[in-house]
Amino acid sequence: MVNILKENMISSGIEFLAERAKDPAFNPFGNAPTLILITADKTAGFVEIDCVAAAENILIAAESLGLGSHIMTSTELLFTSEKGKKLKQELGVPDGYEHICTIALGYKDESPPAKPRRKDVINYIK
Numbered sequence: 789m790v791n792i793l794k795e796n797m798i799s800s801g802i803e804f805l806a807e808r809a810k811d812p813a814f815n816p817f818g819n820a821p822t823l824i825l826i827t828a829d830k831t832a833g834f835v836e837i838d839c840v841a842a843a844e845n846i847l848i849a850a851e852s853l854g855l856g857s858h859i860m861t862s863t864e865l866l867f868t869s870e871k872g873k874k875l876k877q878e879l880g881v882p883d884g885y886e887h888i889c890t891i892a893l894g895y896k897d898e899s900p901p902a903k904p905r906r907k908d909v910i911n912y913i914k
């Protein structure tokens with residue numbers, strides 16, 4: 789999956805992704821050993837909201853178990869090539885289902901402090 793994603797990043801035409809992927813040491817999943825790929829039938833109503841709510845629950849559950857997690861959407865490039873389409877089949881993604889997001893999971897090798905909350909992005913009406 790690392791190789792397929794890197795190949796597709798290089799051929800994506802998105803310059804910053806291509807530049808990143810050209811680095812042989814770059815691992816788009818941050819060397820995480822486990823990935824959860826969320827796919828869905830995008831013709832179903834509000835499906836992205838459902839999936840991202842599920843993703844958020846996975847991120848919170850991971851944190852509660854002492855795992856690090858990383859939500860990703862650049863993984864939509866995973867299935868763009870012929871190799872990617874084969875991978876999609878191998879992974880058992882049902883026909884008609886498309887990529888929504890990926891969650892990389894693993895044990896953290898660093899624990900940076902939480903960033904300060906941006907309270908200015910919420911309007912409180914009293």
Ligand SMILES: Cc1cc2nc3c(=O)[nH]c(=O)nc-3n(C[C@H](O)[C@H](O)[C@H](O)COP(=O)(O)O)c2cc1C
Pocket residue numbers: 858859860861862863903
């Ligand atoms: C919707 C969404 C998609 C993201 N996609 C990617 C991605 O494809 N690749 C990546 O390295 N980080 C991606 N990120 C960023 C990371 O998940 C994470 O939010 C970022 O590293 C900042 O983490 P921090 O706030 O803990 O520093 C995405 C974040 C969001 C919210």
